[in-house]
Amino acid sequence: MPFRIIKKDITTLTVDALVNSTNSDMYGYAGVDKLIHELGGEEFDRDCAELKGKLRFGEALYTKAYGALKCKYVIHTYGPTYINGLEGEPVILRSCYRESLRLAASLGCRTVAFPLICAGTLAYPIEEALGIAISAINEYLNLENGKLDVTLAIYFGSSDRVSESLLKDLDRYIADNFFSSKAPEEEKKSLDQVLAGKKEKFHEMLRRLMDERGLSDPEVYHPLYMSPKTFNKIINGNVKQPKKNTIYAIAITMKLSYEETKALMESAGLTFSSSNRQDIIIAYCLQNGIRSLYDINMQLVGHEEEPVCC
Numbered sequence: 001m002p003f004r005i006i007k008k009d010i011t012t013l014t015v016d017a018l019v020n021s022t023n024s025d026m027y028g029y030a031g032v033d034k035l036i037h038e039l040g041g042e043e044f045d046r047d048c049a050e051l052k053g054k055l056r057f058g059e060a061l062y063t064k065a066y067g068a069l070k071c072k073y074v075i076h077t078y079g080p081t082y083i084n085g086l087e088g089e090p091v092i093l094r095s096c097y098r099e100s101l102r103l104a105a106s107l108g109c110r111t112v113a114f115p116l117i118c119a120g121t122l123a124y125p126i127e128e129a130l131g132i133a134i135s136a137i138n139e140y141l142n143l144e145n146g147k148l149d150v151t152l153a154i155y156f157g158s159s160d161r162v163s164e165s166l167l168k169d170l171d172r173y174i175a176d177n178f179f180s181s182k183a184p185e186e187e188k189k190s191l192d193q194v195l196a197g198k199k200e201k202f203h204e205m206l207r208r209l210m211d212e213r214g215l216s217d218p219e220v221y222h223p224l225y226m227s228p229k230t231f232n233k234i235i236n237g238n239v240k241q242p243k244k245n246t247i248y249a250i251a252i253t254m255k256l257s258y259e260e261t262k263a264l265m266e267s268a269g270l271t272f273s274s275s276n277r278q279d280i281i282i283a284y285c286l287q288n289g290i291r292s293l294y295d296i297n298m299q300l301v302g303h304e305e306e307p308v309c310c
Contacts, residue, residue: 003137003150003309005301010153011035011069016109017062018071019100021079021117024055031120036074041067044074051076058095060103073107075100079118082125090132093118097136104148113151130154130301131294138309142225154301202268203237206250209264215254223253223293224309242268248282248308252293258286278305 010018010032020036022028026048028037037045047063055061060077077096080089096117104112116133118124137150200208210220221231226249233239234246247268251261261282265271272279281303285296297307 003141003152004306005134005152005154005304007304008153010113010115011039013113013151013153014070015111015113015151016071017073017075017104017107017112018065018069019060019075019077019104019112019114019117021096021115021120021122022055022076023078024053026051026055026076032115036069039068040065040074043067044069048076058092058099060096060099062103062107071113073104073109075103075112077117079122079124081122082118085125085128089118089124090128093124093129093132094136097133098140101137101140101148101150109148111149111151113153116152116154127298130298134297134301134307134309139225142227200267201237202242202247202264203235203239205264205267207235209254209256209260213254220250220253224249244270245308249293252282252286252291252296252308255291256286257291258283261286277303281305282308 018036020033021031022033028034028045028048037048043066044063047066051061051063055076055078057078057080060075062073062075065071065074077100079096080087080092082089097114100114101112114133114137116126116129119126119129133152137152141148141150210217217228217231217235221228234242234250244265247265247270248261251264256264262272272283274280278300281299282296285291285299290296290299293308300307
């Protein structure tokens, strides 16, 4: 169930289903919606006309693809115009992603591509729209055992406008700390190094850090949409080698400091690497007091790196 974020025109992607952010008129007034109608041609417009007035907020319907569209289906979803964030907009927007994914699965699709729904002509704040997109897609893939390959295509420089002042500082940090070495630092230590240097096993350190903060198991795994079964395996030491992204997700959710995160990683035989952009960005955020999973993911996506998720 891969999930990736790219900066590209969604209509150039070859996928089973392409998601279109539209309205109940199904007409193609502006933005990606207009471009999809132009590429689909008259047959596509005809099929959309038959659905006029049938699409409701937060729901999804589909038509076949025609013309120059590089997909089998176009899934149409109706998102909210942003008012103030207090009029149910986040609930409706999450529903757009969830219902589109469910429809794609029911159609037998294996690959699906989304635009950043509502972040264009409907004026949804880009940071909030991106956060909801990441959360909703991950929630579907993790909780509903989704087997879809999902791409979120951000176009027209949307991600460049995410936390611009912080991104400038981060750009400078990466320039100072990112090395393209011919012999990059190993991310994984040898077994002898791990066994010789470890005082606490990973699951022991994790439990200690949780106890120090008074955190219950659900308080750690619920925000990550991780199943209790998976977390139980981790906390009971039944996972021999936790993935780096899993450790990052847990550490950030627990609001661990940079030093604590570094120590937790080392207890699993891993380390921050100066040749890995994701490592550099996360290290920068933690060292500068940025410990929100949402904010850190904004920085990762803004620099075209994969967001942290389990």
